[in-house]
Amino acid sequence: MELGRFSLGMGDRFGREGAAQLDAVMAAGRLGADLTPVWNKSNREHTIVGTTPADTRAAADAAVRAAGWTGPYRVDADHINLKTVDGFMASSDFFTLDVADFIGEAPAESDLADFVKANRRFVGRLAIPGASLALDVTDSSLAEIGRRNLVAVRQAAATYRRIASVKGPGTFVTEVSMDESAEPQTPGELFFILAALAAEGVPVQTIAPKFTGRFNKGVDYVGDVSRFEREFGDDLAAIAYAVQTFALPSGLKLSVHSGSDKFSLYAPMRRLLHARRAGLHLKTAGTTWLEEAAGLALAGGEGLALAKEIYVEALARYDEMCKPYATVIDIDRARLPPPAVVQAWSGTQYAAALRHDPANPAFNPHLRQLMHVGYKVAAEKGTRYLQALDANRVTIGGLVTANLLEKHIRPLFVGA
Ligand SMILES: [Zn+2]
Numbered sequence: 015m016e017l018g019r020f021s022l023g024m025g026d027r028f029g030r031e032g033a034a035q036l037d038a039v040m041a042a043g044r045l046g047a048d049l050t051p052v053w054n055k056s057n058r059e060h061t062i063v064g065t066t067p068a069d070t071r072a073a074a075d076a077a078v079r080a081a082g083w084t085g086p087y088r089v090d091a092d093h094i095n096l097k098t099v100d101g102f103m104a105s106s107d108f109f110t111l112d113v114a115d116f117i118g119e120a121p122a123e124s125d126l127a128d129f130v131k132a133n134r135r136f137v138g139r140l141a142i143p144g145a146s147l148a149l150d151v152t153d154s155s156l157a158e159i160g161r162r163n164l165v166a167v168r169q170a171a172a173t174y175r176r177i178a179s180v181k182g183p184g185t186f187v188t189e190v191s192m193d194e195s196a197e198p199q200t201p202g203e204l205f206f207i208l209a210a211l212a213a214e215g216v217p218v219q220t221i222a223p224k225f226t227g228r229f230n231k232g233v234d235y236v237g238d239v240s241r242f243e244r245e246f247g248d249d250l251a252a253i254a255y256a257v258q259t260f261a262l263p264s265g266l267k268l269s270v271h272s273g274s275d276k277f278s279l280y281a282p283m284r285r286l287l288h289a290r291r292a293g294l295h296l297k298t299a300g301t302t303w304l305e306e307a308a309g310l311a312l313a314g315g316e317g318l319a320l321a322k323e324i325y326v327e328a329l330a331r332y333d334e335m336c337k338p339y340a341t342v343i344d345i346d347r348a349r350l351p352p353p354a355v356v357q358a359w360s361g362t363q364y365a366a367a368l369r370h371d372p373a374n375p376a377f378n379p380h381l382r383q384l385m386h387v388g389y390k391v392a393a394e395k396g397t398r399y400l401q402a403l404d405a406n407r408v409t410i411g412g413l414v415t416a417n418l419l420e421k422h423i424r425p426l427f428v429g430a
Contacts, residue, residue, distance in 0.1 A: 015107070016265055017187050017219055020427055021050040023090060023269075023297035024418070027063055027389050029070065030403050031302050032077020034411035038418035040083065047427035051083070052108055054090035054297060057098045058338060063393045067091065071105035088187060092297075093194070096173050103180050108187040110222070110269075111173045113166035114195040121164035129160040133209055142205065144251035144290065146244050149202045159206045166192065167207060171214035183217075189295070191222040193271040194341075199223040201248035205256050212260035220269035220295045223249060229273040231342050232301055232386035233370065233379045243282040250292045267293035273342055274301040274386075275370050280425040287430040294430075298422055303389050304368060304382065305417050309410030310402055311364035318361045320395070320402050325381070326353045328388030339387045349380040370421070 024035050032053065039051045053074045060066060071089050078087055091102030093112040102109070121129075133156050141148040170190045177186060190211060192199060199207065204223055211218050225245060227237020235242065249268055257266050270276075270283075275298075287294055307324065310317035328335050329350060336343060356364070366376035368385060392399050403410060 015184060015187055017088070017267075017295070018048065018050045018086070018265075019267075019293040020047065020430070021052055021088075021220075021295045022423070022427075023052045023054045023092075023295060023299070025055065025059070025299040025302055026053060026070075026073065027055070027059060027303045028306070028392070028400065028403065029065065029073035030400065031306070031411070031414045032073050033080040034414035035302065035418055036077055036081035036083045037411075037415040038423060040081070041415070041419050042423045042427060045424070045428045047423060047430070048085075049423070049427060050086050050088065052088040052090050052295070054092040054108075054110070054299065056092040057094060057101070059092075062338070062390045067102045067105035090189075093191060094173070096169070096176065099173055099176060103177065107185065108189065109173075109177055110189040110191050111170045112191045112194065113169045113173075114192050114224075116166040116169045117192060117195045118162055119165040120161060121168070125164055125168075126157060126160045129164055129210060129213075130156045132213060133206060140202070142201070142248075142251050142255045144254065145201060145248045147248075151202075156206065159203050160210070163203070163207050164210060167210040167214060167216075170211065170218075171216050174216045187219050188217055189220040189222060189269055190216070190218050191269070191271065193222045193224045193229075195224050197224070198226045198245075201245065201252040204249055205252040208253070208256035208262060208266075209260055212256075212262050217263050219263050219265055220267055221253070222269040222271050222297075225270075228344070229271070229276065229342065230344050230383065231273045231299075231339060232275055232304060232382050234372065235276045235279050236344070239278055239282065242279060243286070246279075246283060247286045247290075250286060250290050254290070254292065265293060267295060269295040269297065271297045272299070274298050275421070277370075277372070277421065277425065280422075284426050284430045294426075296422070296426060298418070301370070301386070301417065302414055303392070304385055305413040306403055306410050307385060307392070308365040308369050309406055309413045311361040311368070312413075313406040313409055314361045317402050317406050318364065320399065321361075321364055322356055322359070324388065324391045324395070325356055325385060327391045328384055329353065331391070332384070335384065335388045335390065343383045343387060345380045345383050347380075349378065350384060351378070351381060
């Protein structure tokens with residue numbers, strides 16, 4: 015099951031925006047960027063919103079019919095593991111095997127010895143074509159990589175085999191994600207992780223490492239962009255070389271779990287993808303829900319009242335909202351506007367504070383991050399929230415499409 019050179023992982027927490035998202039994907043095709051749309055929703059999101067994987071599948075299928083999309087599309091069981099995968103079996107055809115929790119767990123000495131032996135042919139100077147630096151590979155550097163990653167690779171293999179035993183091999187896309195680990199993986203480490211995945215027979219099609227720098231939710235990258243650029247280029251090189259060397263699927267590509275809105279990385283990524291003719295899977299996850307909130311605010315009346323109510327409640331329940339996302343947000347509480355200030359805002363003021371326009375002085379990244387993780391409050395509004403979305407369909411759909419197309423797809427994929 016091929017994914018194509020470029021694919022876009024989109025989040026749609028409440029299952030209402032699929033057709034608007036596909037409008038953006040179809041516009042991308044007209045601009046020369048062919049993307050496979052993928053809807054991703056993690057177990058954590060399902061738990062918080064109160065939905066099931068079957069809901070995501072139903073929303074995706076309905077969106078495809080409504081938009082008249084005739085290309086391939088996928089439903090991603092995002093960040094699953096052996097404990098949670100069963101609930102996604104029937105609905106998903108893309109599985110993101112999250113093994114970050116197993117990184118650093120010590121493998122059996124015999125497994126480690128086998129790994130070092132299998133990769134001993136790389137000992138010495140390893141010049142990966144296209145990488146910025148050659149690697150000095152030694153028995154001890156191999157052992158160190160194995161010690162950190164072999165248990166995680168084994169876990170990915172066990173999860174892959176479980177899915178394959180139920181669905182049949184070749185019927186789904188396999189992603190391995192390590193992006194929620196504590197430390198970034200170097201490109202050299204990525205190369206040997208791929209060696210180990212190949213040795214375990216995992217037909218990995220996308221791999222999500224952790225990069226250097228901070229990938230906070232819904233706001234731009236915090237870190238050294240030129241360092242990221244070098245690392246990204248080296249990761250592309252490591253993947254291309256691993257495909258040749260270890261007989262991995264030819265379409266294997268990098269998956270960037272962006273946490274949304276890494277605008278400053280898009281231009282360097284596009285240049286490298288173009289220069290290397292490389293593929294990419296981009297997960298943009300959750301900003302679609304923020305466009306819904308902005309659309310409600312701009313609609314005025316009951317929509318604006320509801321958008322304000324959601325912010326005020328999320329603020330009052332700050333610790334509860336932020337806890338599941340503590341490692342991927344940086345909110346300065348002193349910069350969050352108090353309820354009375356927000357209550358006095360017009361819809362335009364609300365949307366300006368919320369929407370990610372770095373050039374707009376009214377943009378407030380602290381408020382944006384809180385709203386990003388505050389979707390539980392919207393979920394609790396139940397039908398009142400969903401009816402407000404339906405009542406303002408045209409406004410919200412337009413924002414969802416424009417956000418995806420203009421802020422993400424065009425700067426990253428068009429011309430890549
Ligand atoms: Zn992730």
